[in-house]
């Protein structure tokens with residue numbers, strides 16, 4: 063068997079899960095309630111749902127989703143701006159697929175497309191640059207939506223466009239960084255969390271060390287996790303061990319990919335192109351130092367600076383609880399609209415649309431267990 | 433969104449900062465700019481067409497051994 067296949071070994075998985083269940087029972091006794099852990103990565107959200115871990119550990123520990131899906135945390139104002147780009151003459155909007163169906167205050171990119179806007183889905187920002195090169199008569203505005211994992215690839219696409227001398231490729235940066243959102247979660251006095259499962263691929267870029275504040279300033283355990291079910295079960299094991307020992311450390315459970323200092327080449331790319339800004343997250347409002355905006359040197363590639371589309375005041379639909387959900391204050395099933403007024407075919411909020419949204423994951427994998 | 437898939441490097445093009453990787457039998461060209469030099473046989477974590485980090489197979493082995501240790505501890509002799 064190939065070494066990487068062993069990370070899917072069901073036998074190890076079952077045995078490790080038994081240990082986790084036993085430790086969770088001890089932790090529950092100690093705390094007087096089940097321990098609560100939050101994952102801050104949409105890919106983890108999906109992996110947890112798909113593996114049915116919540117059901118398997120029901121009553122023993124609670125797994126909550128946080129602000130881990132970049133599409134879901136994108137503010138109404140930003141989505142409305144994206145839509146506005148699509149209405150400008152001569153402009154094509156390029157995006158990752160997840161963004162297309164997300165409802166803004168009045169419409170979505172998908173609906174605009176039906177009305178004639180040119181909206182194109184790209185798998186990679188590199189493909190978007192190639193498209194711009196092949197279509198010099200169109201202005202391509204690419205929607206930069208992502209965390210530290212994605213932002214360097216978007217920065218690189220702009221460097222590529224610059225090297226090619228393209229005048230028709232710009233990016234609307236709604237890119238964000240994760241640690242300030244963790245600060246915001248931890249600073250909330252109502253938050254009742256016993257530990258974080260930290261995002262593996264964000265961490266591949268930023269490294270383990272940047273998270274030390276979680277342990278040092280807030281005394282909370284955390285574990286960086288990979289994406290196989292075994293990785294996640296192992297992260298729970300690590301978290302429970304810390305809880306039971308009364309310790310708080312940032313463990314690296316994904317050492318096969320994540321280094322202490324992260325990826326210096328990717329970090330250099332971020333530093334070269336972006337500056338840190340205070341930006342708004344759905345549910346949180348403005349989080350200081352959490353956004354990535356183009357540096358003045360890259361103004362020519364900044365869609366916001368180039369086109370400055372007019373956007374009306376956002377109008378927020380009634381009843382959607384995405385904001386509270388992203389803060390870990392409730393689970394999808396606690397939203398009254400879940401699976402009734404809000405479904406993947408007729409979504410009210412982004413958490414039901416994005417393939418990594420918690421509502422979408424629960425709808426697809428955990429609806430029947432409710 | 434931060435989905436990253438491990439792919440095996442089957443061809444390298446250092447002058448283009450790119451490589452051909454294979455994932456589940458499917459080959460595609462990806463950028464290696466963010467990870468620097470790569471060699472055939474390396475595993476890369478690929479996100480939206482860009483390698484974002486190399487996968488360290490030695491570390492993967494260490495983790496697996498660690499799990500086997502944990503499992504041996506509680507039920508001696510059960511896990512081979």
Ligand code: SF4
Pocket residue numbers: 381382383384385387394397398399400401404405409410411412413414415421
């Ligand atoms: S179920 Fe729909 S309306 Fe409710 S929080 Fe999720 S996305 Fe929003």
